[in-house]
Amino acid sequence: MGEVAVLGIGMHPWGKFPKKNLNSICRVAVDAALADAGVNWKEVGAVAAASSRFSGGKGWGLNGNDIVEDMGSTGLPVYNLSAGCAAGANAFNVGHMMVASGAHDVVLVVGGEKMPKGFIQTSGLEDETDPEYLRQRCVGLPGPGFWALLTRQRMEEYGTSHEDLAAVAVKAHKVGTHNENARFRQLFSLEDVLNSNMVSDPLRLYEICPVSDGAAAVVLCSAEYARKKASNPVWAASSAVATARFDDGLPRGLGCVPSPGRTHHSEARISVAKALEAAEIGPKDLDFVELQDNTVYYELAFPEEWGMCEPGQSESLLHKGETLPNGSMPINPSGGFLCFGEATTAQGLFQICEVAWQLRGEAGERQVPGAKIGMAQSIGLGGNGTAAVLKR
Amino acid sequence: MTDSSPVHAAKDLFVETSDGPRLLGSRCETCRAPYFPSSEACHNPDCDHSDIQPAHFGPHGTLWSVTVQNYPPPPPVVASDPYSPYAVGLVDLETDGLRVIGRLHVEDPASVKVGGPVELVLAPLGQGQDGHEVISWQFEPR
Ligand SMILES: [Zn+2]
Numbered sequence: 257m258g259e260v261a262v263l264g265i266g267m268h269p270w271g272k273f274p275k276k277n278l279n280s281i282c283r284v285a286v287d288a289a290l291a292d293a294g295v296n297w298k299e300v301g302a303v304a305a306a307s308s309r310f311s312g313g314k315g316w317g318l319n320g321n322d323i324v325e326d327m328g329s330t331g332l333p334v335y336n337l338s339a340g341c342a343a344g345a346n347a348f349n350v351g352h353m354m355v356a357s358g359a360h361d362v363v364l365v366v367g368g369e370k371m372p373k374g375f376i377q378t379s380g381l382e383d384e385t386d387p388e389y390l391r392q393r394c395v396g397l398p399g400p401g402f403w404a405l406l407t408r409q410r411m412e413e414y415g416t417s418h419e420d421l422a423a424v425a426v427k428a429h430k431v432g433t434h435n436e437n438a439r440f441r442q443l444f445s446l447e448d449v450l451n452s453n454m455v456s457d458p459l460r461l462y463e464i465c466p467v468s469d470g471a472a473a474v475v476l477c478s479a480e481y482a483r484k485k486a487s488n489p490v491w492a493a494s495s496a497v498a499t500a501r502f503d504d505g506l507p508r509g510l511g512c513v514p515s516p517g518r519t520h521h522s523e524a525r526i527s528v529a530k531a532l533e534a535a536e537i538g539p540k541d542l543d544f545v546e547l548q549d550n551t552v553y554y555e556l557a558f559p560e561e562w563g564m565c566e567p568g569q570s571e572s573l574l575h576k577g578e579t580l581p582n583g584s585m586p587i588n589p590s591g592g593f594l595c596f597g598e599a600t601t602a603q604g605l606f607q608i609c610e611v612a613w614q615l616r617g618e619a620g621e622r623q624v625p626g627a628k629i630g631m632a633q634s635i636g637l638g639g640n641g642t643a644a645v646l647k648r
Numbered sequence: 649m650t651d652s653s654p655v656h657a658a659k660d661l662f663v664e665t666s667d668g669p670r671l672l673g674s675r676c677e678t679c680r681a682p683y684f685p686s687s688e689a690c691h692n693p694d695c696d697h698s699d700i701q702p703a704h705f706g707p708h709g710t711l712w713s714v715t716v717q718n719y720p721p722p723p724p725v726v727a728s729d730p731y732s733p734y735a736v737g738l739v740d741l742e743t744d745g746l747r748v749i750g751r752l753h754v755e756d757p758a759s760v761k762v763g764g765p766v767e768l769v770l771a772p773l774g775q776g777q778d779g780h781e782v783i784s785w786q787f788e789p790r
Pocket of ligand 1: 691
């Protein structure tokens with residue numbers, strides 16, 4: 257397998273843009289990534305795109321085809337990848353494989369989204385074979401409730417307090433305020449977060465991420481091509497995809513068959529382990545990580561589950577400032593989903609952009625000092641998990 | 649007069665037996681893996697012969713975690729009118745090997761304790777959009 261360089265990155269800021277169409281948002285990200293890479297559209301050998309169920313793609317998730325038509329129909333191959341909220345990262349994985357295998361020298365990976373209002377709901381179909389529909393109809397548990405169940409279990413097991421949860425949000429906004437692409441850049445005090453509306457107990461409004469519009473794009477290329485364009489590019493040391501195990505302890509529908517112990521979100525644990533192994537590093541070798549913080553819970557649980565720190569240690573690391581960009585275990589220096597909101601299928605690529613900016617030393621006030629190796633991680637509906645390690 | 653006779657939230661998910669309410673699912677006779685809802689094939693990667701047979705689950709379990717839904721979610725969620733917050737739990741069913749989700753049938757949702765015993769009941773969630781009272785499986789703290 258050949259080496260893969262992250263040659264160009266580009267992003268349209270996250271927010272709500274009722275007057276813009278999806279193509280124009282994606283176009284901003286793609287143009288920026290190509291310009292950043294110094295690559296002409298006609299040099300792009302293939303496109304890997306995140307499929308959206310919410311916007312564009314001719315209603316069939318053909319979002320890559322929309323982008324190709326917009327950029328110029330050169331006849332190149334397009335791969336539209338669907339993996340729920342992990343779709344952007346899944347597309348990154350396919351782009352990575354296309355370059356690593358030698359199939360293409362230059363690949364564009366793109367994800368863009370215009371989200372409907374409110375929290376993400378079911379497919380909208382009254383289909384009794386759809387476990388998501390059954391969960392809403394027979395029980396009534398929207399997304400934040402799902403995260404709340406995980407959070408409450410952690411509070412019982414580790415003694416995590418409401419103040420601990422709120423402190424994660426305070427920290428996210430402390431770094432996100434420096435990110436010009438973030439949607440929510442205001443600073444919050446602990447009291448602000450604790451006084452925000454209780455949504456799904458124990459999670460409050462400022463402790464969960466809303467939906468946003470946004471787009472991000474990445475240009476990947478072979479080592480040989482990279483040497484012609486850049487003296488010191490960022491490298492994609494690994495990219496891994498996994499799905500949840502049979503014995504996962506978190507029901508994605510109505511029930512599951514858990515093995516003993518902390519078995520939930522196995523798709524995240526497996527993809528991270530695979531990405532670290534392929535990059536030939538351990539979890540403590542990461543200088544920082546961009547992880548999927550749909551809610552504050554994940555910023556506490558995931559680093560422990562992946563071996564970046566000990567179980568039950570996250571709260572004390574948080575309070576000591578160790579998860580800030582200048583700490584010993586920086587988490588989400590971008591500000592994360594809490595500051596961006598979720599433009600579902602674009603999220604995995606916004607993470608790649610942030611990791612690359614950090615490794616180039618171009619992250620300004622939120623820079624992780626001396627960052628040499630970082631990881632991006634996402635999860636999506638259906639038990640999809642992804643992780644990628646970037647280095648310089 | 650509107651017809652408000654009770655309807656089940658979904659078909660073939662629960663049943664009232666002479667021993668009380670049970671969840672309707674299935675079990676693989678080869679590896680004993682339980683499924684709720686029922687599965688057409690065994691999903692256990694270590695099982696070499698899928699042999700799915702109907703099975704009843706419940707009624708006793710332990711609460712693994714709980715949340716209180718503080719705002720009214722949109723349809724198809726069914727809730728009381730006027731809305732009052734309800735609790736949803738993840739329950740480890742005794743002897744079945746299943747962890748299942750269910751609404752908690754309780755006066756004060758804030759009073760529910762993680763780790764406590766619960767029992768399966770069939771009870772109304774509220775009135776559906778068509779005016780019918782909607783019955784589903786729920787868990788009652790004991
Ligand atoms: Zn089996």
